[in-house]
Amino acid sequence: MTASPQPLWTETATRTYHRPVKTLTIVHVSASLSRIGGGISATVRAIATEQARAGHRVSVAGIVDEHTDSDTAEFADIPLALGRVVGPKALGYSPQLKRHLGSIDGRIDIVHCHGLWMWHNETARWLARRHNAALVISPDGMLEPWALQRSVWKKRLVNVLFQRRALRAAVCLHAAAAKEADNARTWGWTKPITVYPNGVYAHEYDVPPDKEAVAARCPALAGKKLLVFLSRVHPAKGLPTLVRVWADLCQTFADWQLVIAGPDEVDHQAQIEREAKSLGIGQRITFLGPVYGQAKSQLLAASDLFVLPTHSENFGIVVAEALAAGRPVITTTGAPWEGLASHQCGWWIEIGADPLAHALRQAMSLSDDQRSAMGGRGRAWVNEEFAWPAIARQSIQTYLWLAGHAEAPPCVRIE
Incomplete structure (x- = not known):
């Protein structure tokens, strides 16, 4: 399954939703949007859905795997950009995904990248720079000490190739708990961190x-x-x-x-x-x-x-x-x-x-x-x-601050 190279934003994607005073344009980028991505995929689907229900213009991008066709049906009216992987699946390199995202016309306020150590981070960095958007990264546990000790040489190589560049470009990290925020600081992250949990329906x-x-x-x-x-x-x-x-x-x-x-x-x-x-x-x-x-x-x-x-x-x-x-x-x-x-x-x-x-x-x-x-x-x-609508509101408050439309909300740690 591949996305059409047509512009991602359509009136049918948002017409049933109440529009807030300030409508943000948000792109979520994840390695997988299917069951292969486990909790990350479920989180991306839920947060994107709730942000769209709140009236924002939201799309989601990810790479194609064997379960994409069946599982992405759960995204309903959320516009999707999908690309096939070239080369090792573990790297997730997808020129096709970049081409689809390049079709987006107009303003993008926020690019939110989910997960580390795969090529979608470089794609998210490129998209944010192209549109002068704020780049947010959710490490999704991949900066935790135990995780950093696994596949050390792969992470070092990926860091040199693109991960370091993406993290430098990000203006804010999202942590799902205070412990993850503390570990990110210990790892060396010095920029703002927004802390709000994942949710459940x-x-x-x-x-x-x-x-x-x-x-x-x-x-x-x-x-x-x-x-x-x-x-x-x-x-x-x-x-x-x-x-x-x-x-x-x-x-x-x-x-x-x-x-x-x-x-x-x-x-x-x-x-x-x-x-x-x-x-x-x-x-x-x-x-x-x-x-x-x-x-x-x-x-x-x-x-x-x-x-x-x-x-x-x-x-x-x-x-x-x-x-x-x-x-x-x-x-x-x-x-x-x-x-x-x-x-x-x-x-x-x-x-x-x-x-x-x-x-x-x-x-x-x-x-x-x-x-x-x-x-x-x-x-x-x-x-x-842990209700998703309330958690989505915290994410939007963070985005509005990053886009210059509001003060920093309580969930943001500046230092």
Whole structure:
């Protein structure tokens, strides 16, 4: 699927929306707009949709992959510019995308680039310079210390080729949590940072639990309480620790089954399966593979407890989704979810086997009613603080300031 080289702005794209006093023209640029991009793609889709609903002229640009045709339908009336990759997919070099973006006529106020270490950063930098627009970059966790230690030589090469140039051109960084902003400062970012979270459409996860439907798709889950991990199956997520801890606990909690769902990356699932087999607990873990849309909502609704023993997250959208589904959550200090403790809806633990074992034992020992009460508090918290329309307003306030139409909003850190 490729975008037409015609101008991206059309009256049909904005005619149903209320226009604000100052209408901004915004272009979001991301490596992927499909499920391949995981939480980044979902965030781009949601923030662009809400900004357009607020009356701004918004378009989205990204590269084509095997799921683009089906997944970009969810962008509805948002104009898209899509380009195919030439050369290694990991680099994302797309001259076609640049040509499509070059067809934009008129003013652009904001170019917002999502993610690092791929060629779309250079494309976003070029577009912002071409239109004298403010360039905003969301690192999306890619400046976190743990992430910077991965693929070091690739990052050094990419930095020399184009990433350093793009970061120098950016006038503002977007961080999804205070921790990500602090880490960006430690890394060396000296310009302004706007801090606002990613969000969730809570109503998408407000579905009644249907364990029978889940068991019909996977008979091994019939009659079991479900401890669910739902994220990328990747070394960053702490799955080896989870499996080893589960090996020690699963005999005590014989009516529970560990469910690992999510797309496999760097062949990590095979490693986890081998570990489970060597520990003799292969039958106590169910691997579901990627789960999206309604199946994802149903799995979260049918779960009894959600766990994400991650090493590093800039936000961790799956935590918000699990809370929206009314499920208590266990995650680590590698994710910025300290509110789990203060809102009494989960456990925010140190990274490691002992803290994880303690939290799991405590959570699985609770009654169903106690866990349900915790989940209810989590859902209320998400509805109050992580609704997409309110988050989009913070992004627009930041953009208006960068475009010279307003004072810096409270979410902006100048120093």
